[in-house]
Every structure is written in C-alpha cells, then in structure tokens.
Amino acid sequence: xxxxxxxxxxxxxxxxxxxxxxxxxxxxxxxxxxxxxxxxxxxxxxxxxxxxxxxxxxxxxxxxxxxxxxxxxxxxxxxxxxxxxxxxxxxxxxxxxxxxxxxxxxxxxxxxxxxxxxxxxxxxxxxxxxxxxxxxxxxxxxxxxxxxxxxxxxxxxxxxxxxxxxxxxxxxxxxxxxxxxxxxxxxxxxxxxxxxxxxxxxxxxxxxxxxxxxxxxxxxxxxxxxxxxxxxxxxxxxxxxxxxxxxxxxxxxxxxxxxxxxxxxxxxxxxxxxxxxxxxxxxxxxxxxxxxxxxxxxxxxxxxxxxxxxxxxxxxxxxxxxxxxxxxxxxxxxxxxxxxxxxxxxxxxxxxxxxxxxxxxxxxxxxxxxxxxxxxxxxxxxxxxxxxxxxxxxxxxxxxxxxxxxxxxxxxxxxxxxxxxxxxxxxxxxxxxxxxxxxxxxxxxxxxxxxxxxxxxx
Ligand SMILES: [Zn+2]
Numbered sequence: 001x002x003x004x005x006x007x008x009x010x011x012x013x014x015x016x017x018x019x020x021x022x023x024x025x026x027x028x029x030x031x032x033x034x035x036x037x038x039x040x041x042x043x044x045x046x047x048x049x050x051x052x053x054x055x056x057x058x059x060x061x062x063x064x065x066x067x068x069x070x071x072x073x074x075x076x077x078x079x080x081x082x083x084x085x086x087x088x089x090x091x092x093x094x095x096x097x098x099x100x101x102x103x104x105x106x107x108x109x110x111x112x113x114x115x116x117x118x119x120x121x122x123x124x125x126x127x128x129x130x131x132x133x134x135x136x137x138x139x140x141x142x143x144x145x146x147x148x149x150x151x152x153x154x155x156x157x158x159x160x161x162x163x164x165x166x167x168x169x170x171x172x173x174x175x176x177x178x179x180x181x182x183x184x185x186x187x188x189x190x191x192x193x194x195x196x197x198x199x200x201x202x203x204x205x206x207x208x209x210x211x212x213x214x215x216x217x218x219x220x221x222x223x224x225x226x227x228x229x230x231x232x233x234x235x236x237x238x239x240x241x242x243x244x245x246x247x248x249x250x251x252x253x254x255x256x257x258x259x260x261x262x263x264x265x266x267x268x269x270x271x272x273x274x275x276x277x278x279x280x281x282x283x284x285x286x287x288x289x290x291x292x293x294x295x296x297x298x299x300x301x302x303x304x305x306x307x308x309x310x311x312x313x314x315x316x317x318x319x320x321x322x323x324x325x326x327x328x329x330x331x332x333x334x335x336x337x338x339x340x341x342x343x344x345x346x347x348x349x350x351x352x353x354x355x356x357x358x359x360x361x362x363x364x365x366x367x368x369x370x371x372x373x374x375x376x377x378x379x380x381x382x383x384x385x386x387x388x389x390x391x392x393x394x395x396x397x398x399x400x401x402x403x404x405x406x407x408x409x410x411x412x413x414x415x416x417x418x419x420x421x422x423x424x425x426x427x428x429x430x431x432x433x434x435x436x437x438x439x440x441x442x443x444x445x446x447x448x449x450x451x452x453x454x455x456x457x458x
Contacts, residue, residue, distance in 0.1 A: 060441055060442060060449060061398055061399040061400070061436075061441060061442055062390070062396055062397065062398050062399075062441075063396070063397050063399070063432060063435055063436055063439065063441065064395050064396050064397075065395055065397065065432070065435070066395060067394075067395065070395070070428075073428040073431040073432070073435075074427055074428050074431075075425060075427065075428035075431070075432070076425070076426050076427035076428060077389050077423040077424060077425055077426060078373070078423065078424065078426045079420075079421050079422065079423055079424075080370060080371075080372055080414070080418045080419065080420055080421060080422045080423075080424055081370075081371055081372075081420065082316075082365075082368045082369065082370055082371070082420045083368045083369075083371055084313045084314075084315075084321060084363065084368045084369070085313065085314075085369075085371050085408040085409060085411040085413070086311050086312065086313050086408060086409060087247075087250045087311075087312045087313070087314070087406065087407070087408035087409060088309060088310075088311055088409060089243065089247045089250050089251060089309065089310040089311075089312055090247075090307060090308075090309055091241035091242055091243045091244075091247075091257075091289060091307070091308040091309075091310070092241065092242055092305075092306075092307055092308075093239060093240045093241035093242055093289075093305075093306055093307075093308060094239075094240055094302075094303060094304065094305055094306065095237050095238070095239055095240075095293075095300050095301060095302050095303060095304040095306060096237065096238045096239070096240050096302050096303075097212065097232040097234070097237065097238065097302050098232070098233065098234075098236050098237055098238050098292070099238070101207075101209070101232060101233035101235070101236060102212075102230060102231070102232050102233075103205075103206050103207045103209065103230070103231045103232075103233070104227050104229070104230055104231075105131055105132065105203060105205070105206075105227070105228045105229040105230070105231065106224075106225055106226060106227050106228060107134065107222035107223065107224060107225065107226045107228060108180065108181045108182040108224060108225075109134070109136050109138055109139050109181045109182070109201070109224060110136065110138060110221075110222065110223050110224055111134045111135050111136030111137070111138070111139065111201075111221070111222060112134070112135045112136075112219065112220070112221050112222070113132060113133075113134060113135075113216055113217070113218055113219060113220050113221075113222060113228070114133050114134065114135045114200065114218070114219075115132065115133035115218065116131070116132055116133075116214070116216065116217070116218050116228070117129075117130050117131055117132065117133070118131055118211050118214065118229065119214070119218075120211075120214065121211050121212055121213060121214050122210060122211065122212075123210070123211050124208075124209065124210045124211075124298075125205045125208065125209065125210075125211060125231060126205065126208045127204075127205055127206065127207055127208045128204050128205060129204065129205045130202050130203070130204055130205075131203050131204060131205055131228070131229060132202070132203040132228055132229075133200055133201075133202055133203075134200065134201050134202075134203060134222075135199055135200050136199065136200070136201060137199065139181065139199065139200075139201050140197055140198075140199040142174065142177055142178055142181070143178070143191055143197035143198065144197050145174045146171070146174045146175065146178065146188070146191060146192065146197075147191070147192075147195055147196075147197060149167065149170045149171035149174050150171060150192055150195075152167040152170070152171075153167045153168055153171050175188055178191075181201070182201070182203055183201060184204065187201070187202070203228075205231060206231075207231060207233050208233065208235075209231040209232050209233040209234060209235075210231065210232050210234050211229050211230070211231055212230050212231070212232045212302075213227075213229065213230035214228075214229055215227045215228060215229065215230070216228045216229075232302070234295055234298055234300075234301075234302070235294070235295055235296055235298075236292060236293065236294055236295055237293050237295045237300050237302065238274075238290055238291070238292065238293075239257070239259055239271060239290070239291040239292075239293050239306055239308060240288065240289075240290055241257075241288070241289045241290070241291060241306075241308045242281075242284065242286035242287070242288060242289070243276075243286060243287045243288075243289045244285070244286055245280060245285045245286065245287065246406075248276070248287050249314075249318070249406050250310065250312035250314065250320065250406065250408075251273065251276060251289065251310060251312065252273065252276075252312075252320045252322075252358055252359050252360060253273055253274070253275070253276055253332075253335060253358050254272055254273060254322075254325060254330050254335040254338075254355065254358060254360075255272065255273045255310055255312070255320070255322060256270060256271075256272055256310070256311075256322070256324075257270070257271050257272065257273060257291045257308045257309065257310050258270060258308070258309045258310075258311075259271060259291065259293055259300075259306050259307070259308055260306065260307045260308075260309065261300070261304055261305070261306050261307075262304075262305055262306075263299075263301075263304055264299065269293055269300065270293070271291040271292050271293035271294070272291065272292060272335040272336055273289055273290070273291055273310075273335060274290050274291060274292045274333075274334070274335050275288075275289070275290040276288075276289050276290075277289070289308070291308060292334075292335065292336060312408075313363075313408075314369060314405075314406070314408070314413065315361040315363065315367040315368070315369065316367050316368065316369040316370070317361065317367065318405070319356075319359055319360060319361035320359055320360055320361065321360070321361050321362075321363040321367075322355075322360055323363060324338075325338065325355040325360050326355065326360065326361075326362040326363060327340075327355070327362060328340060328354075328355050329341060329342050329343065329352035329353065329354055329355070330352060330353060330354075330355050330358065331345035331346075331347070331348070331350060331352055331353075332345075332350055332352075332353050333345060333347070333348050333350055334346075334347045334348060337352070339352060342354075369405065369413045369414070370413070370414040370418055370419070370420060371408075371411045371412065371413055371414065372386065372411065372412055372414055372418065372424055373410060373411060373412075373426050374407060374409075374410050374411060374412055375426055375427070375429075376412070376424045376425065376426050376429065377402065377404060377412060378429055378430065378433055378444040379404070380444055380445070383401060383444070383447065384401065384402050384403070384404045384412075385399050385400065385401055385402070385433070385443070385444040386399075386400055386402050386417070386418065386424050386425070386429070387399055387400075387424065387425035387429050387432045387433070388400055388418070388422050388423065388424055388425070389423040389424075389425070391422075391423075397425065397432055399432075399433070399436060399441075399442060399443065399444070400417055400418070401417060401447075402414055402416060402417030402418055403415040403416035403417055433445065
C-alpha cells in the first residue's frame with residue numbers, strides 16, 4: 001500500500017513539473033511578444049517627450065527675481081482663498097403703484113354725475129367713503145320694480161304656493177340687478193324699508209387708497225363702463241429698478257433688496273424682487289427689476305427716485321447663496337410668501353417652489369468659490385494673467401492665464417487656472433509683467449513672447 005502511494009506521488013510530481021515548464025515558457029513568450037506591452041512602452045516615450053515640451057513652454061513663462069529686485073518692485077504675494085465674497089449690486093429706479101392693488105371706479109349704469117365728492121387727485125380715501133352721486137333714470141325704474149316685487153311677496157291673501165315662489169324669484173332677480181349696478185346690500189335694504197325709489201345712487205370706495213386719476217367731471221353723462229376714478233392702494237408699492245447687464249448674474253427672484261431714497265437719507269427700506277424682465281433693454285443695456293415694498297406708513301410715494309442694493313454671494317457652481325431662503329419654499333408670484341415646507345401661496349394659491357429651483361444654493365464652506373483680490377489679475381480684453389510664486393522657490397514666478405468669473409467688490413471669482421493656497425502676486429505684478437516683456441517672454445501685453453520690447457541680452 002505504501003509503495004503504491006509513493007509511485008503515485010512520483011508520477012504526480014513529474015506531471016506538475018511539466019505543467020510548470022509549459023506555462024512559464026508560454027508566459028514569457030507572451031510578455032515578449034505582447035503588442036499591448038510594446039504600445040505601452042512606445043506611449044511612455046511619447047509622454048515623456050510631451051512632458052519635456054510642456055515644461056519647456058512653461059519655463060518660458062517663468063521669471064526669476066532676486067530678493068533685492070523683489071524689494072525694489074515691492075512684490076507682495078498672498079494665498080489664493082476659497083471663500084464667499086459679497087457683491088454689492090446697485091440699481092437705480094423709481095417708486096410706482098402696485099398695479100395689482102389698483103381699483104377703478106366705473107359707472108355701472110348710465111346716468112349723469114351730479115356730484116363728485118373727490119374733486120382732485122392725490123386725496124386718500126378709505127374703503128366705504130362716498131365718491132360719486134349719480135343720477136340715473138334706469139336706476140329709478142329698477143327700484144320701482146323692486147318695490148313692486150316686494151309688494152307681491154308681502155301680499156298674504158295669495159295662498160297658492162307656486163305663485164308665491166314665483167314672486168320670490170322675481171324679487172331676488174331685481175335685487176341681483178341692483179347689486180350688479182353697484183348698490184350695496186344696505187342701500188338695497190334702505191330702499192325696501194323706505195318703500196320709495198330714489199333717482200340717485202351713491203358710489204362708495206371699494207378699497208382704501210389714494211385717488212391717482214380723476215377721469216370725469218361733474219355734470220358729465222356717463223355710460224356703463226365709463227371710468228370715473230382710479231384708486232391705488234399705497235400700503236404696498238412697486239420699486240421699478242434697472243440692473244446693468246453685467247450684474248444680472250448676481251440677481252435672483254425673491255432676493256432681498258435694500259431701498260434707499262433721496263427723501264429720507266440714512267433710512268433703509270426693504271423689499272423682495274418680484275420680477276426680473278426676461279428681456280434686456282437694447283438701448284440702455286439694462287434689465288428691468290421689480291421689487292415689492294411694504295409702505296404701511298405711506299412714506300414711499302410713487303415717482304420718488306430710489307437706489308436698490310442687493311448684497312449677493314455666489315457659490316462655486318454659480319448659484320446665489322441666501323441663508324434665509326436655503327431649504328425654503330417660495331411662491332413663484334408673491335416672493336414675500338416663504339415657507340418651510342411645500343404648500344400653496346396664501347395670496348394666489350399657486351404651488352410653492354423650492355428656492356433651489358430659482359437658482360439658490362444651500363451654503364456650505366466647501367461650495368465657496370476660489371477668489372483673488374481684484375488687483376491680482378492683469379486684464380486685457382478677454383485674457384487675464386496672474387503671477388504665481390513657484391512653491392519652494394521664493395525667487396521664481398510663473399505667469400499664468402486664468403479664467404475669471406464675475407467680480408464681487410474687491411474680489412474676482414476664479415473659474416479656472418488657480419488652486420486654493422497658491423501664492424499670487426497682489427502687488428508689483430505690473431513690474432513682473434514688464435520684466436517678462438524685456439526678456440521677450442510671454443506677458444500680459446505680449447502673450448506670444450518675443451517681438452516688441454524684446455532686448456537681446458548676452
Ligand atoms: Zn401668490
């Protein structure tokens with residue numbers, strides 16, 4: 001038995017060695033002949049060539065300035081930061097009426113204006129104040145109909161139910177006609193009580209506000225629909241502003257706006273953007289922006305010149321960061337309606353939308369954009385060049401083209417070309433640039449290098 005096992009072992013190990021030999025041989029063959037490997041090696045060579053070229057090109061944008069030269073040129077560097085910066089956007093405009101809070105006093109029945117109680121514009125009226133005393137023969141007829149209908153209903157000796165029902169519906173129809181002609185419920189009751197028609201009707205103010213137009217004169221004959229007065233509710237006003245084309249990237253629907261007036265220097269009013277015109281004014285290169293502002297004390301008067309200021313912060317992704325709107329739901333029609341969860345607008349019933357849908361971002365430190373002071377980039381037309389101090393080499397600087405985003409106060413947002421912590425030249429960059437030109441290297445003024453300003457040195 002033991003002998004038998006040993007025999008198998010011997011046979012098995014011979015077989016194993018054979019397998020090992022065959023596999024290692026073929027493996028080596030494949031390694032040697034593999035086209036993939038050859039290509040990879042070839043690629044490697046190309047890469048190193050390209051790298052050489054790249055660093056050579058990069059080198060052309062480098063300049064060495066001794067410590068003394070740096071002192072003479074007052075070179076100062078500072079690290080590139082990632083932080084939220086605030087843009088102060090200024091807009092100019094005027095106070096206007098809130099068009100959604102206008103009421104028109106119209107004649108609902110033909111007649112003659114025997115008395116206009118408000119005889120000039122600018123007068124403020126309260127809801128229910130009498131405005132017009134109108135003479136109307138048609139009204140007289142309708143009132144007589146009312147009295148007749150009432151008489152029929154009140155007649156007790158009529159015991160037939162359906163006749164009774166008929167009289168009631170006639171009475172209700174006449175009442176409705178008078179309501180449509182603008183008579184109040186109490187006016188109708190008064191006529192029924194007195195049992196006597198009047199050929200005049202008083203028209204009352206439907207809202208509190210200021211009479212901004214008087215379209216009729218006493219003694220004038222009017223038809224149904226003739227406008228007599230326009231009343232504006234000035235408890236809330238519209239501020240109509242113009243935003244410059246370059247500023248609209250910072251502005252969003254629902255954003256808070258600080259309103260300053262010449263009339264009340266030092267005072268701040270506040271509102272929210274309720275409309276941004278989707279069309280740019282070709283003549284002024286501005287965009288119309290409307291702001292809703294509460295005006296309970298009536299101090300803001302239509303026609304006043306104002307300045308609107310938006311303090312806007314932007315995330316790295318180009319969204320506006322407004323902490324009081326982060327994660328909130330807002331009415332797409334009434335920006336003052338802001339809620340914690342989805343629902344409907346209290347004013348118009350429209351479904352609320354998420355603030356994020358309107359171009360807002362939830363602010364997190366990691367979303368802060370890369371920024372540099374506005375004195376760092378040298379800008380000509382579309383190009384911007386910054387000078388960066390090479391790490392671990394305090395005498396070498398690199399000129400680098402960057403892509404700038406919008407400017408925010410004393411900062412530029414950088415979209416491309418710089419990393420957080422890199423040291424950029426904040427003072428003396430013009431001097432470095434002219435040194436580059438003297439050495440015929442690519443500079444802001446001369447991106448290709450060489451050419452003008454090139455002095456050959458040996
Ligand atoms: Zn609404």
